[in-house]
Structure formats: structure tokens, C-alpha cells
Amino acid sequence: MGIVIALGFGCNPGSNNNGNETQVETEKTREKSSPKENAGAKMFDNFEDAAIYYHGIFDDDKVDEYGNIEINMGTASTGRLKLNLKDVTIESEERPEERGCADICPPRIIISFICIKGPCISDPALMDMPKNQSGSIVFMDIPKGRKAEKILKELKDLLQ
Secondary structure, three states: OOEOOOOOOOOOOOOOOOOHHHHHHHHHHHHHOOOOOOOOOOOOOOHHHHHHHHHHHHOOOOEOOOOEEEEEOOOOOOOEEEEEHHHEEEEEEEEOOEEOOOOEEOOEEEEEEEEOOOOOEEOOOOOOOOOEOEEEEEEOOHHHHHHHHHHHHHHHHHHO
């Protein structure tokens, strides 16, 4: 049983009368922030720099030089994860706009953490609950989600 944060909107955010400008802007944003541009370039070489990048995405969430992180996406009952990056694999899925939320689910990136050896992910607000085998966070801001994924993966690699 994994922790999943899913944000829904009653309508397509950013839509306008003809819908064309929003789609064009989205495509431009995707082109500019494509991870392929700097796929081989490292963002940081040491933990101190990594922590600065981490806090740029996750604000005041915790991270330490041993790989322990806490993420709080700001929702009441989901989107809170406590784990060690060394104990998980990190996967992502970019989802297009689609039906399924209150009306239309906007484009989003789902970043999943899957435990390698056994349940290793907990909710820092519910420490009495058993640990989970997986957990996920969702970014509706595609460029920010891509950056978060890159930071998390590079931080994990740095700590290995």
C-alpha cells in the first residue's frame, strides 16, 4: 500500500477561449525544460550543493548526508514521505491531460519511490503506522517535476 498524492481540479487550469495558446505555451515550456538538453550534465558534486537544489524544490523539507529525506507536498493526509534514498529506486511517469479527476486531470509528473528490500517508506505524521513498500508524489508543474526527479536521482547517486 503506497502513499499517493493526487491533486484534482474542477476544470482545465490555464484554459482560455480557444485553448490554442495554452497548448502552444505548454509545448514551448516542455521544449525549454527538456531533460535531454543537459542529460549528461551533473547539477552538483557535493552534499552541500545538493541540499541547496533539494530545498529549491522541496522548501523546508528535510534531507541529510546519509540519504534520509522527508517530503511534505502540503496535503492533509497524503503526499508526506519519509525514506532513505539508498533504500529505494526512483521512477517517474509523465501523464498528459486526461479525464479522471473532477473534470480533466492536467498534465503531471508522478515520481514513485519503490523499496528495494522491503517496506521502507513511512508518513512522518503517522509514525505508528506500518511502513509501505512504495510511495509517490505528483507535480502538476511539469518543469518543476522534471527538475525534482533529476535532483532526487542525482542525490541518490551522490550518496551511493
